[in-house]
Amino acid sequence: MSNCNIPREFGPEDALAPDAPKFGEAWHAQVLAIADTLVTSGQISATAWAETLGAERDADESAGRADTEETYYEAALRALERLLDGAEIVASGDLKTRRDTWERAYLATPHGAPVELTAGEK
Template sequence: MSTSETRIAPPLDRPAFARLPRDADGPVFAEPWQAQAFALAVRLSEAGWFSWHEWTLALGEQFRSAAARGEPDDGSRYYEHWLAALESLVTAKGLSDPAALSERKHAWAEAYRRTPHGEPVALAAAMRGT
């Protein structure tokens, strides 16, 4: 149990963590989308759309699925699992559905492609669903 794979500290000298934003106490979010995904889960739970217990079960399910796929679980994909749990719970609670999420994702990608660099990116009115 003393190989590099199981070494867990100090983590900040690992190449995989080299690009993480950090403060004196360590990394916070690697990318803004992680903080946004975090806030969405907290807010939906606060608003009563699901309990925090339901949330931990959904997140744990993503960890188990990742382990079953043989993915390394070193924390680096943590927020990808968080996001997958969020999508599954939002779908399970009927707040949205996979087709709408996929369609909206592609609409955002298209909006970025056609927006000149430096200008705010907005979805075209015609592409917004109802």
């Protein structure tokens, strides 16, 4: 039977396709690495992680955002931030301050030099 006329969203796995890169962006990998490490060490529970990520994905869908790898990992990042803020592990205010400090450090560091924070900036 031919499947050609079926309107489809999915397709068979292509055995001949070259291996796609596992992570589109380095930060995608880092978000999952942090989440998995914190679940493994018991800092956050697997259930809380799944539920918070699910809620962020639902919020994306309700808001009509595109359903892509990029929006998936953005939802994962928001879920992680929200969980850590709620568990008083990393307060959202601390995170914002540190984000701004990193931004200044990036902008102030010449090309080619490693971007680092001095003790006073931490």
